[in-house]
Amino acid sequence: MSYVTSAGRAAHSLASARVDKISYDKPDGYSWVRLAKLDWTDPLGRKRTWEMAERCHPKAENEVDGVAIVCLIHGGRRDDDDDDD
Numbered sequence: 901m902s903y904v905t906s907a908g909r910a911a912h913s914l915a916s917a918r919v920d921k922i923s924y925d926k927p928d929g930y931s932w933v934r935l936a937k938l939d940w941t942d943p944l945g946r947k948r949t950w951e952m953a954e955r956c957h958p959k960a961e962n963e964v965d966g967v968a969i970v971c972l973i974h975g976g977r978r979d980d981d982d983d984d985d
Contacts, residue, residue, distance in 0.1 A: 916943045932957050 919940045926934040938950040 914943055917941065920947075926956070
């Protein structure tokens with residue numbers, strides 16, 4: 901499978917992207933969170949890094965567990981220092 905760039909040209913296959921290494925770090929004093937660093941190679945062969953946080957605790961059987969992170973982006977420009985009133 902390949903994807904098309906915004907210029908309409910065929911790009912490299914997404915299937916050629918790969919994860920090279922995952923490393924973990926658990927900061928002192930944190931029982932439920934660990935940090936992870938993902939080193940990966942994109943479809944063009946460039947080395948990249950992705951940093952993330954993960955919850956880490958044993959799950960009881962059939963226990964519901966989840967976290968939702970939402971990013972709200974408000975568009976438009978506000979000019980607060982406009983004194984034309």
